[in-house]
Every structure is written in structure tokens, then in C-alpha cells.
Amino acid sequence: MNIHAITAIYRFEMSRWGRTIGQSIASPVISTCLYFVVFGSAIGSRIAQIDGISYGSFIVPGLIMLSVLTESISNASFGIYFPRFTGTIYEVLSAPIDYIEILLGYVGAAASKSIILGVLILATAGFFVPLEIKHPFIMFFFLVLTSVTFSLFGFIIGIWADGFEKLQIIPMLIITPLAFLGGSFYSIKMLPVFWQNVSLLNPVVYLISGFRFSFYESADVSLPLSLLMIFVFLMVCIVLVRWIFKTGYRLKS
């Protein structure tokens, strides 16, 4: 194990984030505040409780997941796309490191940022609504698992993308809609049966449901099913990444 290399990549990625810390932290925190003002107070006060939880509190897990998903993908995809774009990737490719070490550096850093962000949003939410976390360990486990899985997914996008547009397209066209339709702001039980079944095809539903369960013991799908779905997605990403490094896809010619 080339520990020095993992540390070097990890530090490099964290300090890149540190240089734009204001932007990286402030923008998700501000948008969370806006969500609370609009949905939590203005609209939420006219919405009945869901499963005995006030609307403002109900949306907290979904809001955190929304930010964690998009930030994981954008951080990790940018982290690997940028060296490819500038050409500095030559150094990583010619270094005595294997793909596990590359992943630990890049994906580890992206996931760390997402975890920090998730905790910050949680703290911000605490100012607006009463929070209760029934299963803090499960909560943290979900946060870490989601951060890692979607950072890995972002890493794959960063390798696949051959332009800045493609880097943006997946988060914008796929993840944001899936997250919004995945029960961030409502329980899918509130939908007609047909749309409930359609929603079950949306992987984000399982994330948000499981995450919300850890807070309020209220879920759209069972906890084991949620965990299983994330693991399946994580496995798919791992298989893809292995293939990428084995073939050198878009990394080596």
C-alpha cells in the first residue's frame, strides 16, 4: 500500500476544496436555509403533519441527501476530470500506485467533503426546526455510505466525460430530478398507487427513505431494502471502476 500517495492525493483534493471553502460550504448551506424559509415556514405551516412529524422536520433528511448526492457527484467528477483536462493526470498514471489507492485518494476526499457538508446542513436545520435522531449510528452509516457511493459514481462520470458539458449533464438531467421525485419533500405514500410503483424504480427513494427512518422511524420502504439498494448501486460502481482501470478507458491510450 502506497500510503504516501494516498495522503498526497487526499490532501491535494482537500486543499483544492479549502481554497474555495466559502463557495463549497456557503452555497449549499444558504440554499438549505432558503428551502426552510420557503418550504418549512411559508408552505409547511399549511401542510399537515406527515406520519406525525411536522413538515419542516420531515424534509430535513431529504434536503441533506439532496445536497450530499449532488455535491458528491460534482466534487468527485471534477476532481478526476480536471487533471485529465489539464494533462496533469500523467503524473498519477506514471506513479507507483494501483487503482485502489487512486480511489482512496480521490473518492475518499470527495466523500469526506460530502460528510462534512451533510453534518453542516444538519446543524443548520437545527436552527429552524426541532430535530430528533432516533438512530444516530444508522444515520451516520447512511450518510457515509451515500457519500462514498455517489462519490464513486461521480468519479466514473469524471472519467467518462470528455467536456465540461458532460460533467454537468448527469447531475442536472438525472440526479436532481431523481432526488426531487425521490421523496425529499413528500412521502411517496401520498402519491396514487400507480406513481408509488413508478417511484420504486427510483434508487434515490431508497436512500431518502432509509435516511429518514434513522431520524424518525418513518419510512416509505423497509430499512433492509434501502440498505440493499445502496449496496447494489455501490457494487455496480465498483465493477465499473474496476473495468475502467483494467482497460485504461479514457485514462490511457
Place this chain on the structure above:
Amino acid sequence: MSTILSIHNLNKVYASGFQALKNINLKIRKGEIFALLGPNGAGKTTLINAICGIVNPSDGKIIVDGFDIINDFRATRSLIGLVPQELSTDAFETVWNTVNFSRGLFGKAPNPAFIEQTLKQLSLWDKKNNTIRTLSGGMKRRLMIAKALSHEPRVLFLDEPTAGVDVNLRKDMWEQVRHLKNTGVTIILTTHYLEEAEEMADRIGIINKGEIIVTENKTDLMKKLGRKQLILDLKDPLGEIPAPLTKWALAFNPEKTQLIYTYDSTKDDNGIAQLLADLSSAGMTFKDIHTNQSSLEEIFIQLVKP
């Protein structure tokens, strides 16, 4: 002398179907400066990138200091430092951070004293806290060298190190390369200038269209390539070479307006004085006389068709 790098039957076919390297066989000796000379597109960068792990070889074997570059990649890559042809850097990083990053990436524990020494040698010490985007082109090139040296490699690849570097800096750079050689580092550099290869290298390999045409000691090769031409512009085109001059092995240009005499510029007696005397006694007159050194392209033609 022992071999530090050996390449056996290496082929590279890019995904486009283009064959950039054709059955390359090459041995590099420990401690030498080897120049890989060839025109643009010859395959120099492809060859270096294959050795360093940036390009996947299609076929063949590469051994560095007894280790296979694929099966024992950790061992071979730790031994190698690479300064690529393109100046690619992280614009917003500082000099100090980027060089330390490189050292870590190559698996070495931090060693601030060594990094300081390297930066001083490359006249970058006073720039250590500058962000890279504030450096000039020459400084960036030296920074790339500092990064490549940060993990104390035993083999250093310099891919067209003097491209875009002015004459003074070029001299400094050669000075540094010689210094590295003295510390026992094997250096492989690419260039498309014959003069550069001549000045720096112990041995020269010539590559053209993906094939290594020749590898030879510099002095032997320069002897071979030392041929020059004396070109005589005729006043009136000639039908054939006059009989008294046949012993000179003169040639015509296609239009028969020039007489061409090929001689060895490394010999003391190149025969020019005698030739001119013979020509004037044959009563031949010329508009102009000039000499011509074989260009790289001509050398290739010469080497491919001996």
C-alpha cells in the same frame, strides 16, 4: 556496463488503428545519456509513455532494472522520473506544494531538505511560495523537472526538454543534466535537433515512423553523418561529366544544372582544393558554389537505403 532498461519487440497500435511503434528493440546502459532523435510524429513520446505506464503497449516486453513494467510496476515506476513534453501543471498550486505532492505520489516519505536542495539547484527556491500560474515558461519547465526529481529517480526521461526554451536556459539545462549524470542517473531525452543530440548524448538512437533505424555511439554516428555536399551551380547545363573528372564521383542534380560533390567533413583532407583545381583545368565555369549539410530528413533517407 550493465543495462538499466531493455525493450523487447515492443509494438503499439493506437485505438485508431495507427501503428506508432513497430517492433522496437532497445537497450539503455546504466548511467548514460541516451538521445532519441527523430522528426515529429516518429513515436518518441509514445515510446516514453509506454515505458512510464501512460500508454498501454500492444505487444512486447519492457524491463527496468530487472523488473517488468507491468507485473512489477511499483518497482519500475519508483525508479523512473518523467518530464513530459507538454507543460501541464496545477495553476493554483504553489511550487512547494506541487513538488512535495509529487514526492508523496511516488511513495516517498516527506524530505523537506531534499526538496529544498532540488529547488535550489533548479533556481526555483525563491519561487517556492508562488502559485504556478505566476511562473514563466522556462520556470515551469524547470518545475516539471523538479517534480520528476522529487522522488530521487534512477532513470530520468526528458521529452523534448528544450522545446520553447531560450538559448541561455538551454545551456543551464544541459549543465543540470550533466550534473545528474554525474550522480549516476541514467538520462533518456528526445529531440528533433541533431545538434542537441550531438552536444548532450553518449549514444544516439534514431527513430523514424515508429522504427528504430540505428543506435550507435555518438562519435561513430557523427562520423557516418558527417558527410557534406559541395554544390556547384553550372553556367551552362552539361550533358555529361567531362572525362578528366570521372574519378571524383560527381553527381548531377535532376535538371543537370548543378554538380554535387559529397565529402566527409570529419576528415582533414576532404579533397575540395584538388577538385577545384581539376575543374578549372577542365575549363569549367560556375555561377555559384555552396555547401550543404545533410538534414535530418536526408539522414533518414541515407540510413534507410544505405
